[in-house]
Amino acid sequence: MPAERLRVDVQGRTLELSNLDKILYPNAGFTKGEVIDYYTRVAPVLLPHLHDRALTRIRYPNGVDGNSFFEKNAPAATPPWVRVETLPAPGSTKGRETIDYVVADDLPTLVWLANLAALELHTPQWKIGEHPDLMVVDLDPGAPASLRQCCQVALLLRDRLAVDGVDSYPKTSGKKGMQLCCPIAGTQSADDVSAYARRVAQELEREHPKLILSKMAKNLRPGKVFIDWSQNNAAKTTVAPYSLRAQPVPSVSAPLTWDEVSAGAAGKRPATRPYTAAEVLDRIEEYGDLLAPLLDHGPELPG
Numbered sequence: 001m002p003a004e005r006l007r008v009d010v011q012g013r014t015l016e017l018s019n020l021d022k023i024l025y026p027n028a029g030f031t032k033g034e035v036i037d038y039y040t041r042v043a044p045v046l047l048p049h050l051h052d053r054a055l056t057r058i059r060y061p062n063g064v065d066g067n068s069f070f071e072k073n074a075p076a077a078t079p080p081w082v083r084v085e086t087l088p089a090p091g092s093t094k095g096r097e098t099i100d101y102v103v104a105d106d107l108p109t110l111v112w113l114a115n116l117a118a119l120e121l122h123t124p125q126w127k128i129g130e131h132p133d134l135m136v137v138d139l140d141p142g143a144p145a146s147l148r149q150c151c152q153v154a155l156l157l158r159d160r161l162a163v164d165g166v167d168s169y170p171k172t173s174g175k176k177g178m179q180l181c182c183p184i185a186g187t188q189s190a191d192d193v194s195a196y197a198r199r200v201a202q203e204l205e206r207e208h209p210k211l212i213l214s215k216m217a218k219n220l221r222p223g224k225v226f227i228d229w230s231q232n233n234a235a236k237t238t239v240a241p242y243s244l245r246a247q248p249v250p251s252v253s254a255p256l257t258w259d260e261v262s263a264g265a266a267g268k269r270p271a272t273r274p275y276t277a278a279e280v281l282d283r284i285e286e287y288g289d290l291l292a293p294l295l296d297h298g299p300e301l302p303g
Contacts, residue, residue, distance in 0.1 A: 142221030
């Protein structure tokens with residue numbers, strides 16, 4: 001076996017890891033071995049959020065400065081023990097009727113994906129064979145708006161959703177924006193969820209027209225925060241909690257406390273920059289999984 005390959009046992013599965021010293025984040029000197037280590041250590045809080053969800057990966061075989069590609073289909077060399085589900089492919093850009101999705105239900109699958117340089121993990125708002133059990137709203141700032149303005153909008157959105165009995169939980173996107181994630185009943189269609197999210201976004205836009213935008217037109221975005229209600233479309237996915245992002249540093253889509261969001265709205269952290277992999281592991285030690293409430297069903301959304 002070549003020296004650069006390492007055979008390991010992960011919960012009874014044998015994997016061959018390769019090129020562990022390859023640098024995937026050049027600005028930070030962060031290697032593939034460190035990516036695998038991060039995903040192994042974060043697995044106890046990450047895997048429950050991936051459970052039973054069709055997984056879209058974004059792979060960076062030559063690091064974040066190299067070419068990348070979206071991968072929905074299970075690759076040809078997928079081990080037989082990896083869970084694969086054949087599902088309809090709404091909105092497929094390649095005209096496919098079905099896709100053989102990987103489902104990351106266990107640590108060996110997560111390590112296998114990390115070894116393929118699948119840095120980013122994205123999931124839909126529904127579990128396989130079910131209606132959406134999550135509503136996710138993406139907050140996308142148009143420069144010069146920043147994460148600070150996202151935090152301000154997140155607080156307004158939290159309070160508006162609470163009027164309807166909907167709890168919301170914030171996380172950074174790991175890039176420039178944020179998401180609010182809401183557990184819902186799992187009894188309504190993606191169209192119903194999208195319609196509700198759109199209605200709330202439009203209401204807040206009318207109340208705060210200088211800060212909030214509900215329309216997708218990019219020419220309207222400068223200085224405002226776009227509430228992207230369309231994340232709830234059946235063909236859409238959202239970056240999973242605790243996923244790495246392909247940024248100059250190994251940033252993470254990190255759960256936040258509402259106290260941190262309030263601080264961010266006032267111009268303090270997390271408005272300066274996203275959290276990194278090392279910081280997120282420390283935060284898990286301190287807080288546990290701040291998004292654990294998403295694993296239980298919430299209320300039905302108003303019609």
